[in-house]
Structures are given as C-alpha cells and as structure tokens.
Amino acid sequence: MAPRRMETKPVMMCVKTLLMFYSFIFWVTGVVLLSVGLWWKFMLSPYMLLISSAPSNAPYVLAGTGSAIVLFGLFGCFATCRGRPWMLKLYAAALSLIFMTELIAGISGFIFRHEIKETFLSTYSEAVTNYDGRDDRSLAVDGVQRRLHCCGVYNYTSWLSSVYFPTAGIPSSCCVTLSDCKDADLRDASRAVNKVYSQGCYELVTSFIERNMGIIAGVTFGIAFSQLIGMLLACCLSRLIIANAYEMV
Template sequence: MAVEGGMRCVKFLLYVLLLAFCACAIGLIAVGVGAQLVLSQTITHGATPGSLLPVVIIAVGAFLFLVAFVGCCGTCKENYCLMVTFAVFLSLIMLVEVAAAIAGYVFRDKVMSEVNKDFQQQMQSYLTDNHTAFALDKLQEDYKCCGAANYTDWAAIPGLGKDRVPDSCCVNVTAHCGVAFNVTDIYVEGCVEKIGLWLRKNVLVVAAAALGIAFVEILGIVLACCLVKSIRSGYEVM
C-alpha cells in the first residue's frame, strides 16, 4: 500500500508537471515567434545561424507540447511504452535546448553583424521598395531610433540628401517632418544598437526561464522513470 500510495503521488506530480510543460511549450513558441518577428525585419537575405535560432526555439516548443501530450496519455493509461517514450523524448529536448543555448551564445555577435549588414542594405531600397520602407519606418518608430549606426547614415542614401531623414525618425511623426530637420526633433541613435540593447535586456529573462524549464524537465524525467519502474514491477497504480 505504501508503494501504491507513493505512485499515486508520483502520478499527481506528473500531471502537474505536464501542465507546466504545456505552459513552457507555449512560452517557448511565443519567445521564438517574438524573436523571429524582430529578426525578420532586419535579416532578410537567406538562412544564417543567427536567423535559424528562433526557428529552433519554435520547433522545440511545439515538440515539447507534443511530448507533454504523450506523457499525459502514458500517465493516464499507465502505459509502459508511452512513459518510456515520454522520458526519452524529454531527454532529447533537454539536449536540443542546451545546444540552442550554446549556439545562441556563440553566434550572438554574428546575429548583430547580420542585423547591421541587412539594415544598411534595406536602407538603400528605402525610396524604391514600399514594403522595405514600411518595415524600416515601423522599426524606427518602435525602437525610437534612426539609421543603422545613427541618423547620419541616411545622408548616404540616394534621393534623400544630408538635410532629410525619413519621417519615422522624428520624435513627433508628422508629414514631411524629416525634411530640413533639427537634430533636437529626431532620434539620433542607431537602430542596430537599440536592437542589441533589447536583445541583451531580454537574455537574462530567457536564461532564467531556461533554468526553470530545465529544472521542471529533469524532475519530469525522474518522476517518469519512477512510474516506469513501478509499472514494470507489476504494481497496480491507481
């Protein structure tokens, strides 16, 4: 009876953890989508190690949600194969998350280099491509910035000249506010640095969340192994 009661407790904890896994999966997908939206506005030329990281995060989140579903079915039915599958897949997810974290650290400088390069390339098409102009305007308004390194980058764009910047650079955006502008009326800081600051600010949040997810996953693997051992030993788990 003591073992049976202990396994009931294990099952209850597994159910709680599976709910946590679902929440973590949704969180990972949200983080991946957010990072992808930010990078897609600036990195547009092909697949690079930095631009693929959000895709990996989204894939891991979706896979974790699927694994949580498998674990829920295995726990409910006390199925040996499903619980073993759950434990193995959860271990694989942890390995992928560790690899993604290492890749994110290794390629952190490369990501910013890609952002800077692509931002400057898109600036060249500002007057000829409406889609690019819309994306850059939104980026400058959202991050309260102007140009790649600073507002003077726009002086090198054909058709603008030294006395004009996009209206989205203005502190108070109005029609033609970027023509014959005063420096005090526009944002002078570059967007690349602002994006870098945003990424660095959120790295701590992501790191803390990753540690929390890793702890929950390790606990889930341990509890799953306990339940597998009980099922294999032939105990009846209610």
C-alpha cells in the first residue's frame, strides 16, 4: 500500500493547492459583487427610477449573492485546509446552487433585454413629460442628460410636449455649454436646437445595452461555469482524501 499512498499524496496536494487558489478567486468575486450591489444601491438608486416605476431588487440580489459567495469562499478555504470530505461535499453543493442561480439570472437578463428597453422607454418618457426640476425622477433625468450628453427621449423635441416647457423651456441639463444657454434660448425651440445636445438619451442607453450585452452575458456565463471547476476540484479532493484514508487502513 505504501507505493500507492506515495502516488496519491502528490496528486492530492496539487488538487488541494488548485482548490485553495480557486476559493480565493471565488471569494474575490463575491467581494466585487457585494461592492457593485452596494454601489448600485447608494449611487445609482435615483437613476433606477427611470428604468422602473417600482423599487428595484437588483442591488439587494447582487449584494446578497456577493455576501453568500464571500462566506462560501471563506468556507471553501477552511474546508480545503481541514481536508474533511463532508465539508468539501457541502462546498461543492453550495457551488452548484450558486451556479444555477447565476445561470438563471444570466439567461433571464439576456432573454428579457427587449422588455427592459421597452420599460425604460415608457418610464423615461413619462419622467420627461412630467418633469418639474425638483422631484427625484426629474433630478435623475438631469443627471442622465449631463453625464451622457443627451437631451430628451429621442431628441430635444421630446421636451416640447412636457409640462415644464411652457413655463421654463428646455431644462438647462440639455445645454452643450451652460454659459452659452440663456433662458430665452431654452424657451424658443428654434434657437435651442443650436444650444442643446442633439442626440436623445433613449438611443444612447439602448445602444450601450446592445453593444455590451454580449460582453455582459459572456462574463456572467463565464463566472457561472467557473463554479463547475470548483465543484470538480472539491469532489476530486474529497475522493482523494477518502481513498488515501482507505489505503492507510
């Protein structure tokens, strides 16, 4: 039995090292997801009002998934160091659960991307129509227009049918150069056309989604399928430990 034990131990150490490295990367992934979830919640919450009329659960899902991955990543490192088969099997089961969750989320986002675009169109159009320059949704519209250098839904003419235009004209957040935008210019559509951004915000946002959907889907599925590697390593190490213990009997 001694030669077989000598053959098993190097393989077991190699698998153990790989699993430890994977668990660390897995833990880092959890930290990233948790950070993105918190950033989304505290920094992007106003803009989410333009995508959905109801509060979004997406930041909570990201933060919750990230927290779970952080905990399981630490557990994976502990289980690998301890070398207990039942811990490794539990770790593999957790990885399979996270794999299914990420896979379903990725497929759902890819399939329903057109519905997301349609919801954004209706919600953003409503926000422009009812813009008053003071409420949270109006401030979010201003933020989008300033950061993306866009104006209105399709272009600046979207503002002509808003309740804000008859009294105050086009919002100053549409101005290419704020110092060059006078109140009189913003109240006159023929003069405003040369002062405001020409591209609509809807086109910019949706084109960004279309351009990056493949990258987002690839990263999501790549992270999801990486769980399979961890599952295989955990199961392999568990079997090697059991086999080594059996050989020592």
